[in-house]
Amino acid sequence: MLGQETHAFLTALAGRAPADEPLWLEALTHGSTGHERDYQRLEFLGDRVLGLAIAQWLFGIDHADEGSLSQRLNALVSRTSCAAVARSVGLGEHIRLGKQARDDGGQDSDNILGDVMEALIGASFVTQGFDDTALMIRRLWADLVAGKAGKAKHPKSALQEWAAGNRRKMPEYRLVERFGPDHAARFKVAVGIKGVGEAEAEGSSMRDAETAAAEAFMARFG
Structure with a gap:
């Protein structure tokens, strides 16, 4: 089950105490731990939810053409952006890693941070639905959307x-x-x-x- 610090972290992240704790724990679990269930399936789901939530958000606030919207969307859902959001909330210390992955710096890997961020979005979608998850994404991505991410030419x-x-x-x-x-x-x-x-x-x-x-x-x- 979730430790006290991780439970508090997820409560702050999602805006409420995490329902279905084993699912949220799965979202934080890297394959190097040897556990039967890791974050990959939830990452697959969260990636799609993130894309839809950001696309809906941009459609409502940015009246640019399709090409410009796509450019912004791609930048905002990139692994780099997901990892930046993960770092901003201190996600790394809550990821469950095997010893070798931890020794190799997995807690600060863009790949792992970005993947786990998407997995947490997947867990939120399963337990809280799209609307609440979209609100969580808007809160977490607010600085990136307000900034220049994706506005400059690629x-x-x-x-x-x-x-x-x-x-x-x-x-x-x-x-x-x-x-x-x-x-x-x-x-x-x-x-x-x-x-x-x-x-x-x-x-x-x-x-x-x-x-x-x-x-x-x-x-x-x-």
């Missing part, structure tokens, strides 16, 4: 436009290295444009690494 799109504007071939991305344990994998990606140069960057997923590489390229050559 770095990969900006790089493509730069290449076209300078009559260069389209940028090419390649995986340089994948390293770290499976639960906290890191990716190093290079992006190059023929006749201009190349830049490298790392991320917790291929997509994040490609985005960072595009930013690095524009900072160097743009």
Whole structure:
């Protein structure tokens, strides 16, 4: 069952004492613990609930076109954003990890933090329904929505436009290295444009690494 501190954390997160404690505990449980049930199924559900809640929110407050709304949505539901929200509420210390995953820094892994944040959204949806879960998401994501997340042009799109504007071939991305344990994998990606140069960057997923590489390229050559 939930410990006292974790029970208080979840009560503050959800706005009420957690119903079905075993389900919320499942949402906090990483596969490295060896438990039969971990957060993956709830993460699958929470990812979809988060996307719908943010899309509904943006539709009501942002009168931009479909492309701009999609850009903002993708930024707000990204692993980076989910991990940032998780860190802002101190989620890491409540995640149940196996010893090796904990020793490898799993409590501060973007992958794990983001996944568990989505799993908690899934647990909220199952126990509290969509409306209450959407309210929880609006509270947790308020600073990101009010900020610039997703408003600027995506770095990969900006790089493509730069290449076209300078009559260069389209940028090419390649995986340089994948390293770290499976639960906290890191990716190093290079992006190059023929006749201009190349830049490298790392991320917790291929997509994040490609985005960072595009930013690095524009900072160097743009």
